[in-house]
Amino acid sequence: MQTLKPITVGPLTIDAPVILAPMTGVTDLPFRKIVKRYGAGLTVSEMIASQAMIRETRQSLQKAAWDPTEEPVSLQLAGCTPREMAEAAKLNEQRGAAIIDINMGCPVKKVVNGDAGSALMRDLKLAGEIIDSTVKAVKVPVTLKMRMGWCHDSLNAPDLARIAEDLGVKMITVHGRTRNQMYKGSADWRFVRRVKEATSLPVIVNGDICSREDAREALAQSGADGVMIGRGAYGRPWLLGQVMADLSGNGDKPEPSMDEQLAVIIEQYDAMQSLYGRQTGVNLARKHIGWYTKGLTGSAEFRNKVNQLDDPDAVLAMLGEFYSPWLSRAAA
Ligand SMILES: Cc1cc2nc3c(=O)[nH]c(=O)nc-3n(C[C@H](O)[C@H](O)[C@H](O)COP(=O)(O)O)c2cc1C
Incomplete structure (x- = not known):
């Protein structure tokens, strides 16, 4: 169609x-x-x-x-x-x-x-x-x-x-x-x-x-x-x-894997730090992190914690930890 x-x-x-x-x-x-x-x-x-x-x-x-x-x-x-x-x-x-x-x-x-x-x-x-x-x-x-x-x-x-x-x-x-x-x-x-x-x-x-x-x-x-x-x-x-x-009649494009989703968040996060600088970047990225993680088990608790962090490296580390149960390397 x-x-x-x-x-x-x-x-x-x-x-x-x-x-x-x-x-x-x-x-x-x-x-x-x-x-x-x-x-x-x-x-x-x-x-x-x-x-x-x-x-x-x-x-x-x-x-x-x-x-x-x-x-x-x-x-x-x-x-x-x-x-x-x-x-x-x-x-x-x-x-x-x-x-x-x-x-x-x-x-x-x-x-x-x-x-x-x-x-x-x-x-x-x-x-x-x-x-x-x-x-x-x-x-x-x-x-x-x-x-x-x-x-x-x-x-x-x-x-x-x-x-x-x-x-x-x-x-x-x-x-x-x-x-x-x-x-x-x-x-x-x-x-x-x-x-x-x-x-x-x-x-x-x-x-x-x-x-x-x-x-x-x-x-x-x-x-x-x-x-x-x-x-x-x-x-x-x-x-x-x-x-x-x-x-366009090109069929179903599946959801990206969780590995890919995490890579996308990190890419966006890094790009926001570059565009806005550290503090504004951290603040503005919070809502995006909330949207990306919405619906995942434990996401509400995760958001509460991550929103209190001001250090971008700590945020990225916490993201990695949060996503780890769903990543393919976890199953390997
Ligand atoms: C947070 C937010 C910011 C928006 N900013 C703009 C804007 O800058 N310019 C604009 O024309 N519309 C803006 N809109 C309206 C959207 O472009 C769109 O018309 C509206 O959200 C309905 O589409 P949707 O149901 O797909 O979101 C904004 C909407 C939201 C939710």
């Missing part, structure tokens, strides 16, 4: 549109690199605030960091003034972004109160101005990520998609929730069909896709051209590769 077809995003062709969702605090360079290696049509950076990008703050530069093995990479921007978005887009183009994604889906108060993210779905005039100036500022394709609308009385994603297409956007992703839902309830994949019918652009369905079965169902219900996966990849950077193989 072959469900996925290649899509074109401006000059780019994405053979298997299974896309890693942008997630602030999660989809940094170390995580994305691993996801990409296991298979993903496209990876998207964490949201970068346009103002911070222009000031080239340390954090924004960390978020815009990418690796050639990721190519093509999409760098996501959030902002509420057309001029700043244009300037930040240019900077990211210079940093090698293959795609600039505009965030009109983030529901977080800090972002929304600045009239960025999903707040732009309440002001389609400003949304249009932001899209227009971003598209005009760069040669690379610009894509747009949105929700269904601000609330259920204002499901205007199809209108925004039409505006975006007219202004030169090349791909639309829809998270099947409203802003007011935040992350509650379940994603409405069927709604995404309305966006698909409103534009001739590639449309990507997003929200609550955590397995191969979910991906198939989301595509069937939405008629979308591809899927975007976020939280389902927590502690499972191989999930997108599995979904991709399934939807």
